[in-house]
Amino acid sequence: MKSLKLLQRAKDIGKSVEDKQDEITVAEVWHLYKHLIMRYKVLETTKTLKNYVKFSDFKVVIRIGIKGLQEQVDLIENLMNEYGIPLPERPPVDFRSVSILEIITDRYIFRRIFRGIQFFIPFHASAYIQSTTPKLREFFKKMLIEEISIYDKFVEYGKTRGFEYVPPIYKK
Secondary structure (H helix, E strand, O other): OHHHHHHHHHHHOOOOHHHHHOOOOHHHHHHHHHHHHHHHHHHHHHHHHHHHOOOHHHHHHHHHHHHHHHHHHHHHHHHHHHOOOOOOOOOOOOOOOOOOOOOOOHHHHHHHHHHHHHHHHHHHHHHHHHOOOHHHHHHHHHHHHHHHHHHHHHHHHHHHHOOOOOOOOOOO
16 A cells, blocks of 8 residues: 555656646535635634633643644645645634633533534545545545544543533333
8 A cells, every 4th residue: 555655656756737727626625625715714713613612631632623624724835836726715823712601611612622523524535535636635535533542532521521422311
């Protein structure tokens, strides 16, 4: 598999943006664009919500998540630039709030982020399934695996804080 990646990289050296555009499908372009827009939205929401987090360990979790989201944004932007795909407007760099809303609790923030993670797993899977370009298929596969890993860690963190949804016990 590594030799195929090296061969593909060597093949791409010296190719123009127009040549690279011939290699990808409209579906792949749409998925990259949609992934970037959604990552921007999630990053904006997460940065806004971090202002309301009370537990210090949860602040660390949020900071790690923001760092990971920013890395993904950078990767997607680089891929889009490589293929000459126009980038959507970026959200503001930081989000500061001047008021403290007591209704926004750590549990609410956790659950809001958790729902986002749950949404992205099938979204990444769909992009992977619809991609035909090896480089982009590998990219979406990596995103899917990372999201599943984040999901697992977030579930376990939520259990330690009592944030997760607990279904009713089934009795016969």
